[in-house]
Amino acid sequence: MADLTLDPARPLARTQGTVHLLVTERACGERARGRGPGAGVLAEETPQEVRLIIGVEPQGGARTCQRSPATPFAVELDAPLGDRVLKDVGVYPAREIGP
Template sequence: MKRIIALLLLVSGCGTPLADAAEPTYTCHDRPIPLDVMSTARPATRLGPDGRAALKGHEVRRVEDLDKWRIVEETGERVALMKEFDEPEERGSTTVTHDFLVIERFGPPAADGRPSWHLRSRGGCSLRRDLGDLGVADLALDPAKPATGNSLHLLVTERDCASGQSAAGRIRVVGLEETDRDVRLVIGVERAPGDFHNCMGNPATPYTVELGRPLGDRVPLDAGLHPPREIMTP
C-alpha cells in the first residue's frame, strides 16, 4: 500500500492534506476553468447558432481543427473555447499546455441592433490553481543545493509585479503531498507590500521545503498546475 504523508503547511503548523481539501479552482488567463472541460465538455463542432456566428466575428482567425476544441462557454454575448496541445509548448520563458479563445459582442450596434462579434482574446496558457489572495510562482530546483536529508531546495520566482523585490518572507506552502513516487507541492507568494509596483521582472528566491523523509528517487511536482509538472533545474 502506498505510504502517503500529506501536510498542508501555512505560515506556522500544518493542517489537512491536499486530498482532503475542497475541489480546487483552476484558471487560464485569470478566467475560471472547470477541470473536466477537456473530457466532458461538448466539442466545438457542436456549437449552436451563436457560437458559429462568433467564429465569423471581427479579427477571429479561422479555426481549422474544431474537433479538438471544447466549449467552455456559449451564450448570446460570449463564446469561449479551449484546446489542449498534444505536447506542452515553449513560448519564450513560459510553458503552455492549452490554447484559449474568447469572442464577445461589443462595440456599436450592428444591423440587428446588437453589437457585433469581436475577438476578445486568444493565447496559450497553463491551467493554474487559484490560490485566492496568494500570487502564483514558477518553481525550479536550486542547482547550487541538491536535496539533502529531508530538505528540498527550490528557486521560487514570483509572477506578480513586485518591482524586482525578492519574495523572501512572503513564500507560502499551500499544499505538500508525499507518496512513494512523487512529492506534490502547491506554493504561493503573498503580494508585495505597497500599492504600486512595476513589472521589471522578479528574482528567483531560494526557499527550502522540509519533507517527511528524504526525496530519494521521488519526483518533485508542481501541483499548482494541472496536470502537475515536474520541478526541474533551470
C-alpha cells in the same frame, strides 16, 4: 502563486529530507523574502511523488511589471526524497521540478 525550480547552488540530495528550491513570484514585484515563500506551502507526499505548491503573499500598491528575482527556499519532507518525482502542482498541467 510562484514558479518553482531546483536551486543550483544546493544540489538535490535524494537521500535527505530537504529540497532546496528557487521560488519566483508570478506577479510583478520584488524578491519574496519577508512575504513568503511559505505564506502558503502545500506538500503532499505519496510513494511515487512529492507534489508542491508554494504561495507568496502579494505586494500592495502599484508596481511596474518586471520579472521578480528568485528567492531560495527549503522544503522539509516527511521522508527522504528517494526515487520519488518532485512536481509543481501550482500550474496546470502539473510539471516535474528537476533536471
